[in-house]
Amino acid sequence: MSSDLLERLRAIAGPEHVLTGDAAGEFTHDATFMEHDLLAVVRPAGTDEVAAAVAACAETGTPVVARGSGTSLVGGPVPLAGGVVVSLDRLTGLEVDVANTVAVAGAGVITRQLDEAANAHGLMYPPDPASVELSTIGGNVACNSGGLRCVKYGVTADYVVGLTVVLADGQVLRLGGRLRKRSSGYRLMQLFIGSEGTLGIVTEVVVKLVPLPRHQATAMVGFRSVEAAGAAVSRMLAAGHLPAAVELLDRATLELVREKLPPGFEPDLAAVLIVEQDGNDEEFVQLELMRMVELLDGVGDRIAQSSLERERLWDARRTFGKVLMAMPHNFFAEDVAVPIGAIPEMARRIERLAAETGLRIVTVGHVGDGNLHPTLLFDEGQRHLVSGAAARIFRDAIELGGTISAEHGLGALKRDHAEAEHGSLAMGMMRQLKGMLDPAGILNPHKVLPERPPDDEFLNRIPGFLQPAPSGRGRSQEGV
DSSP states (O other), X not given: OHHHHHHHHHHHHOGGGEEOGGGGGGGSBOSSSOBOOOSEEEOOSSHHHHHHHHHHHHHHTOOEEXXXXXXXXXXXXXXXXXXXXXXXXXXXXXXXXXXXTEEEEETTOBHXXXXXXXXXXXXXXOOOOXXXXXXXXXXXXXHTOOOTTHHHHOOGGGTEEEEEEEOTTSOEEEEEOSOSOOOSSOOTHHHHTTSTTSSOEEEEXXXXXXXXOSEEEEEEEEEXXXXXXXXXXXXXXXXXXXXXXXXXXEHHHHHHHGGGSOSOOOTTOSEEXXXXXXXXXXXXXXXXXXXXXXXXXXXXXXXXXXXXXXXHHHHHHHTHHHHHHTSSOEEEEOXXXXXXXXXXXXXXXXXXXXXXXXXXXXXXXXXXXXXXXXXXXXXXXXXXXXXXXXXXXXXXXXXXXXXXXXXXXXXXXXXXXXXXXXXXXXXXXXXXXXXXXXXXXXXSTTSSSOOSOOOTTTTTTSTTSSSOOTTOOXXXXXXX
8 A cells, every 4th residue: 555655646746756765864853852764755846736645645544744844842743653744845935915015935935034035025024933044934833933023023823814724635725815804704724823733734824024123222131040030021021111032041051152142241140131122213222222221120231232243142042052062961952931920930940950950951031921941951871850850840830820832832742741731621622623624633643632641751751862863863953
């Protein structure tokens, strides 16, 4: 049966766009330690070919996993049930519709390219995950990605106004369009945003665009504790100020990126906030930034005096993952969010966890919306501690009214902890939706929905964590 399916896929996409064996190796994993063998990779050229490939797989009961650029940090596109990976990398059509201030993009369009195309018309696509240079708009929709500008501009779901989705049987569902408002019928689009390819495969997206601000002003503000930084953010927002971005880097992170930071900061700072405002009136933008810096009331601040200095500040934040990759340490990055007022307490709990386990935990975060990325650094002798520590971070976030995944999704790594956050009734409804839209369960199996009760050993049970991956490949943390 597999040989017949392969022949059908070759007829659909062309023999050169069906990969097997060693040629498919890059599609067996994402940016985590997880990987799994597969039957084949098919690279369709458009929605019709995606639909035909999915229909062929549905007829044979073959699992189907959609894939963008593979930057997932939760095992999202790893083909855990084998089967066929549908790579969307050839779906790169892009139109900026200036009259309607929207863009129409194939699922394989790189997020940065979408934003740059909008910029050329004086417009902007605001969601900007740290992997913006690599991630695709289809992957962003699948995970409801966020980014540095979310505090002011919102996440992916806030911009999607149209979707083309291939369903589990190969039917093509078109939702929304180039309009900004609609109040007729259920909001079916929202079901697919953040569903991680388990309900359907998004092949085309219509996103709204906003005017591109002409001016930015950026500052770095230092603090004696992470808790003080978190409290300062809450105070600033409560006072009515809405920055374009506000990012936290703790002391351990500062040590990692020190060479990329401007001189003049005390080495004993426990944390810094990078805060930015944007707008079309340069004087107002500068004044607003100064007001925010005053409200933050740190122990030291630095206003970027040039675009070069501003870019250097953001380069330090955006290249955090690359700095980690240059180190000999092993690491595991998390993605939790809590209510903004709970940031100080979450920071205390992370510090307590580090002290009790001996693990080095470095934390960056989009603190304007409560999103923290504690990254656990460990040597091989500490690897057995990581799973329990990660589970404890999950529990702490939930206890404080938060989430175990703010922008990375659940994938396979976090799926078993989802019910602790959402409750059995909500998870039951999610299972019903899955059963209705994908009754044979072929779309991205073993993702999102829990398969066993959560515990402290969840990472240790996943092949590849306690032992190196068979390929010996390295890991990427581009999405941190």
